[in-house]
Amino acid sequence: MKNKELLLVPGPTPVIDEIYDALANETRGHTDPRFVAIYKNAIEQTKQLLQTDGEVFIVAGSGTLAMEMAIVNTIGKGERLLVISHGYFGDRFKPLAKAYGIEVDVLQAEWGKQVDPLLVEETLTQKEYKAVTITHADTSTGVLSDLDILVPLIKKTGALVILDGVVATAALDENMSKSYGGNAEYKIDIVLTGSQKAIGIPPGLAIIAFNQTALKARDALGEVAAYYCDIKNWIPIMQDPSKYFATPPVNLIYAYQKAMDIVLEEGIKQREQRHIAFGRGIRAALRTFGMKPLANEEVSAPTLSCILYPEGVDDVAFRTLLSHKGIIVAGALAHLAGKAFRIGHMGNTTAEMLEQAIRSVGEVLHELGVEVNQELALQSFKEELLLIGQTH
């Protein structure tokens, strides 16, 4: 591994040597047939990952830009958006939608919990929403959404389902051809993400998929107040990447295509199982250290965890000592700052990396005067992996 440290923040995530090598491959012109073939492949692989017969867009940008593309291309000025938020990142849709004159309501869960589905159902009966966003897993709280409950509730109102797949896409199943709630028409309409989370390449790409229903919604809007974000400008290029709209980030697309090779080779079902095992395992291990996850296990994301400190453990001291051992984790956000840390366990992360992280966390806690049982922690991690048929 080229990495000298373990980047276990909830994104960017560890980039492996194969991907760094692809990233630094010779830059070619964006209309060079050799690059065009790679770009085309990257688009096709993403369609395969998400099982969509719609359109996939891979452009220079960030997850925030992908959120904007979702909103701008589906919801007109004066129409309504409902945001189902399990933490900090759902809230971002609010100023974004407001900038476009969209009416927006936010259902914000208590941090660490899901929004009550009854509240979602009730809210959806009160106003007519053009679309509803679901944060698949929230980067700030580590809370996972329950798509089986939410998608049918939303789709029965006729609203579009926009799934924010940041810290989820390529780790969790986001099958856009899947029907929810026993109705063939109840499907996820849009999935969006960034490159630096569970896909595992450096940041710099906005990735978004529209199904046919979402594409029809774009058509119905006519002209939109956007240019780079307007998918109509990109559709011809995504259908034939030898065409030109705005220059694609050639080297990041090399890296992305390599990452898609890795993702599809592992397989999304297997990949989801691995992430579930990692999530359960890391939380089980940390619990033995007296470190309590913010979210209950049944609503915890497989990709990252927000972990409350035991009494007396100082956030800065803990993360600094841990970084000296080469393990980088993130602080908590907003009112949890100082009270918890966040650890990512997604993408190219391996069981070996997580075992090393557990050992190092144990050592740091010991240095800070907290009694720990390293063997028990590692055993708890391994048991969760075995329970779900993961070995390494």
Place this chain on the structure above:
Amino acid sequence: MKNKELLLVPGPTPVIDEIYDALANETRGHTDPRFVAIYKNAIEQTKQLLQTDGEVFIVAGSGTLAMEMAIVNTIGKGERLLVISHGYFGDRFKPLAKAYGIEVDVLQAEWGKQVDPLLVEETLTQKEYKAVTITHADTSTGVLSDLDILVPLIKKTGALVILDGVVATAALDENMSKSYGGNAEYKIDIVLTGSQKAIGIPPGLAIIAFNQTALKARDALGEVAAYYCDIKNWIPIMQDPSKYFATPPVNLIYAYQKAMDIVLEEGIKQREQRHIAFGRGIRAALRTFGMKPLANEEVSAPTLSCILYPEGVDDVAFRTLLSHKGIIVAGALAHLAGKAFRIGHMGNTTAEMLEQAIRSVGEVLHELGVEVNQELALQSFKEELLLIGQTH
């Protein structure tokens, strides 16, 4: 050199090993103090390059996104934009501005020529324009703008000067503190570019600078119909990159900062002289082959040239044979397609690379039955370099 080919299209341009190495450095978190220092340095270096006391923005995107940031943050719905266009890329401002309900007029030059300044002056008296865009060098035609003439004409009307520095920034002087036309207030207000032209890193970054006048124009607009493109969301981050708005493309910023080291070490004055010499030299050499530049020498861009084929030379045959020798040039656009090719000579391109290109072009012409004098061509190139004090 890691590159096995010479990428002499008018962007992306040759990336050198030092920059590839920076690009593939270990990805760190975007709030990691080590990355924050690099990002901060990249912003400061860009301010130094452009000599601005305003704000510089470096974000994931393309040159097109930088064009959009310029327009969205300065011109309100119903206000007017004038575009001074010397080819294909000026025209892009038209649909972009229209998407935002901006009234736009375009002064399009005959390809290969500049827009007549008298026409610019006359047009500016007919309507009140909020801003005027100038393409510093046009990627489609290789025509250079005359800022000494255009900037005073525009500024005396009170309009903002937006300089499209794609294929110019970091090769040509774009000093934002310079006064034009003997008036202390007549300055360039905005410079925008992409990463893959004269800066010489892979595509994926939108770079834009606003002076204080342009920043005031943003303030006066109040709320704008944009989110990622709204510079108000980015100002706090550009002033203190430890803050967060949308995740920066960490590895591309490593590469960009390395490129800025190289640019500032060479110095912008020296760099401009080098590019002028390269432009004159390559065109002088190609003229000896009977290949005529589209633009007259006095309006030719130092960074790229659009070269008309001699009678009987087939575009596809020429470029294919040249690519077999490892030299990649671009076809011409629009009505010139098939009649001309475009060659970039900017950024990390060296005199040795251009000599190799001249030799290879000569060989290909010879293979296609055109008589050439290689020695004369190379001598013409070297003489132009010597005239301007360039040696290697």
